[in-house]
Amino acid sequence: MRTLAVLKTALTGNYAVAHAVRLAKPHVIAAYPITPQTTIVEKLSEFVAKGELKASFVNVESEFSALAVVYGAAMAGARAFTATSSHGLFYMYEMLWWAAGSRAPIVMAVVTRTLGPPWNIHDEHNDILAIRDSGWAVAMASNVQEVLDLTIQAFKLAESAYIPVAVGLDGFVLSHTVESIELPPQEAVDEFLPPRRPDLPLRLRPGEPITMGNIPSDDRLHAEHLKNIYRASQEAKKLVKSIDAEYGKLVGREYGGMVEGFELEGARYAVVCMGAWCGDAKEAVRSLRREGVPVGLMRIRFVRPFPDEEVAELSGMDRVVVFDRDITPAGGILGREVASVLGRDKVVNVLAGLAGVDFKADEFRKAVKHAVEGEYADRVVLL
Amino acid sequence: MTVRIDLLPKTKYVVPGNSACAGCGMMIGLKVLGMALGEEAVLSIPASCASVVQGLGPKSGVALPILNVPFASAASVATGMSEAFRQLGVKGQAVVWAGDGGTADIGFAAVSAAAERNSDVLYIMYDNEAYMNTGIQRSSETPKGAWTTTTPTGKREAKKDVALILLAHGVPYVATANIAYPQDFYRKIKRASEIRGFKFIHLFAPCPPGWLFDPSLTVEVARKAVETGVFILWEYDNGELKLNPPSSALVDKSRRKPLVEYLKLQGRYAHLSEDQIKQMEEEIDRKWQFLLRFAQAARPRA
Numbered sequence: 001m002r003t004l005a006v007l008k009t010a011l012t013g014n015y016a017v018a019h020a021v022r023l024a025k026p027h028v029i030a031a032y033p034i035t036p037q038t039t040i041v042e043k044l045s046e047f048v049a050k051g052e053l054k055a056s057f058v059n060v061e062s063e064f065s066a067l068a069v070v071y072g073a074a075m076a077g078a079r080a081f082t083a084t085s086s087h088g089l090f091y092m093y094e095m096l097w098w099a100a101g102s103r104a105p106i107v108m109a110v111v112t113r114t115l116g117p118p119w120n121i122h123d124e125h126n127d128i129l130a131i132r133d134s135g136w137a138v139a140m141a142s143n144v145q146e147v148l149d150l151t152i153q154a155f156k157l158a159e160s161a162y163i164p165v166a167v168g169l170d171g172f173v174l175s176h177t178v179e180s181i182e183l184p185p186q187e188a189v190d191e192f193l194p195p196r197r198p199d200l201p202l203r204l205r206p207g208e209p210i211t212m213g214n215i216p217s218d219d220r221l222h223a224e225h226l227k228n229i230y231r232a233s234q235e236a237k238k239l240v241k242s243i244d245a246e247y248g249k250l251v252g253r254e255y256g257g258m259v260e261g262f263e264l265e266g267a268r269y270a271v272v273c274m275g276a277w278c279g280d281a282k283e284a285v286r287s288l289r290r291e292g293v294p295v296g297l298m299r300i301r302f303v304r305p306f307p308d309e310e311v312a313e314l315s316g317m318d319r320v321v322v323f324d325r326d327i328t329p330a331g332g333i334l335g336r337e338v339a340s341v342l343g344r345d346k347v348v349n350v351l352a353g354l355a356g357v358d359f360k361a362d363e364f365r366k367a368v369k370h371a372v373e374g375e376y377a378d379r380v381v382l383l
Numbered sequence: 384m385t386v387r388i389d390l391l392p393k394t395k396y397v398v399p400g401n402s403a404c405a406g407c408g409m410m411i412g413l414k415v416l417g418m419a420l421g422e423e424a425v426l427s428i429p430a431s432c433a434s435v436v437q438g439l440g441p442k443s444g445v446a447l448p449i450l451n452v453p454f455a456s457a458a459s460v461a462t463g464m465s466e467a468f469r470q471l472g473v474k475g476q477a478v479v480w481a482g483d484g485g486t487a488d489i490g491f492a493a494v495s496a497a498a499e500r501n502s503d504v505l506y507i508m509y510d511n512e513a514y515m516n517t518g519i520q521r522s523s524e525t526p527k528g529a530w531t532t533t534t535p536t537g538k539r540e541a542k543k544d545v546a547l548i549l550l551a552h553g554v555p556y557v558a559t560a561n562i563a564y565p566q567d568f569y570r571k572i573k574r575a576s577e578i579r580g581f582k583f584i585h586l587f588a589p590c591p592p593g594w595l596f597d598p599s600l601t602v603e604v605a606r607k608a609v610e611t612g613v614f615i616l617w618e619y620d621n622g623e624l625k626l627n628p629p630s631s632a633l634v635d636k637s638r639r640k641p642l643v644e645y646l647k648l649q650g651r652y653a654h655l656s657e658d659q660i661k662q663m664e665e666e667i668d669r670k671w672q673f674l675l676r677f678a679q680a681a682r683p684r685a
């Protein structure tokens with residue numbers, strides 16, 4: 001590896017997103033304020049105003065329009081970025097599907113936040129998980145450095161798979177927490193992320209008639225298009241890995257692709273989780289290991305496409321404890337997804353940290369211990 | 384500027400394979416748009432008849448670059464296209480071609496925002512005065528008294544004047560146009576496209592199945608709307624609002640044709656009583672007075 005002139009600095013998660021976007025040099029940015037996302041776009045509009053980023057910053061009247069603007073820009077060949085949270089993400093709903101169905105290579109930061117009522121701005125994963133079937137690739141970072149790296153990687157993924165990519169970061173826990181990180185130099189990012197091809201998924205230019213999205217003459221054409229998007233999502237799993245590896249070679253940080261494994265060597269039990277609280281979960285795993293409990297951890301980085309193959313590697317475990325920071329009438333979303341790979345009998349699904357309630361390393365430790373000792377009567381455990 | 388029809392570009396942008404109804408007024412408008420901006424325009428079209436008339440994909444009966452987009456999103460998508468073109472150094476005009484529902488109702492917030500931002504978009508609202516694509520339901524552009532499937536005894540509320548609302552946004556160019564006056568529409572498109580910023584044209588576009596008239600009468604109905612004073616041709620440019628011919632010759636009420644000549648052509652007004660028609664006439668005159676006062680106020684200073 002070459003030595004890079006990295007800049008060591010301290011940033012919040014939101015500012016890390018903004019710096020990653022600045023380094024990715026998008027042409028068009030549009031967003032609408034919502035806590036805890038707002039400081040991303042404030043910082044970006046400052047970069048644009050100061051001339052540190054040569055892009056159009058479009059102020060809009062809603063999140064629906066924010067996504068519509070970046071969608072129009074992306075379809076016209078631009079690199080485009082937006083960011084939102086919670087209610088803002090839900091306000092985009094129709095556009096999310098349209099963008100994915102158009103193969104628009106958009107990157108969006110989602111700063112996770114619970115949904116009302118009541119009005120509550122604190123962290124939870126229900127918002128980002130609700131878009132999991134819209135056709136977007138959906139990833140979650142676990143610390144501020146990864147927020148930066150993942151955002152840069154997301155542009156490359158979006159522009160190679162022609163799938164829009166949502167980069168999640170936990171509201172406040174990451175978005176407003178300062179951590180010391182390294183910023184790669186512009187030349188390294190330029191090398192990793194060349195300008196995008198403006199002619200894919202289509203070339204939208206004056207004088208060149210082409211129609212995107214009119215009524216199909218045969219529904220089978222539409223069906224084939226949907227299957228192609230599924231196929232592209234499956235292909236994207238390979239791209240996630242190769243992009244992570246390529247970035248790792250250049251910048252010196254690699255995350256493991258679709259998932260990150262931790263202490264899985266020789267483990268009989270596994271913890272599965274996603275997002276910032278995996279840091280606390282790792283601490284719990286370390287302390288359980290010290291107590292002699294053979295437990296490891298798998299952190300989901302990409303929940304869409306789903307890392308089926310990686311999760312299947314846990315099939316030899318005696319028990320898998322899946323932590324969900326979300327709740328649905330059917331239990332936890334990750335819990336059900338993991339059970340769809342490993343079978344219901346192996347999985348204990350713990351729902352915790354809801355509505356922003358703190359869930360500490362020691363609580364993880366106790367919950368894992370209870371779960372592996374079979375002390376929970378139910379498959380879905382509400383903590 | 385006068386426009387001679389025989390000198391207009393001959394390239395056809397509305398071609399066989401399109402699936403518009405016979406006598407579709409909107410399609411006449413689209414032909415004029417092609418003549419005026421065929422090589423410059425990139426269209427953002429929301430859910431509407433305009434998305435359906437393109438015909439069946441992967442082919443298209445409209446030979447223009449078109450992005451079909453969600454119902455409420457057209458103005459914002461066009462903004463994105465326009466900003467992309469600017470950043471990428473592509474010369475072209477982002478055009479929205481949208482119905483009255485997509486403009487005045489569900490898409491209104493986005494239209495208003497694009498106008499307020501003065502985004503470089505030419506927004507054309509073809510007004511067939513209802514949601515035609517879903518089967519003739521009322522919109523805020525349906526005139527008072529008109530039958531639709533959701534106003535079976537006639538709409539009770541007045542038509543929203545979108546063009547005047549857009550004018551109040553302080554945008555550089557707003558105009559009304561009518562498919563019976565293609566030269567006027569052509570000239571307005573050309574003029575609008577010379578201006579960088581948000582331009583709005585309200586195009587009157589009769590719809591035979593929706594208004595219940597014979598497809599051979601589309602232009603006749605459109606012309607009668609102007610001659611009776613129902614629809615007024617005007618243009619706001621450079622801070623000046625003026626009436627355009629032939630509306631400019633109809634300021635004197637006595638020069639307008641009787642309203643019934645317009646109404647009687649259309650089944651959607653068949654149920655109206657004489658009293659209701661009289662009331663309509665009074666309302667039309669109030670609209671004229673209002674616009675004329677506006678025109679007087681928005682006059683260049685001597």
Ligand SMILES: Cc1ncc(C[n+]2csc(CCOP(=O)(O)OP(=O)(O)O)c2C)c(N)n1
Pocket residue numbers: 430431432433454455481482483484485486511513514515516517522
């Ligand atoms: C969000 C959403 N709601 C409803 C519809 C169904 N829909 C499609 S077109 C349309 C009416 C369009 O009316 P207008 O804009 O006046 O255009 P026209 O059909 O008259 O040409 C409706 C309600 C839709 N496509 N999307």
Ligand code: SF4
Pocket residue numbers: 402403404405406407408409410432436511515516589590591592593
């Ligand atoms: S319903 Fe009316 S507006 Fe729609 S295509 Fe037919 S004639 Fe044109």
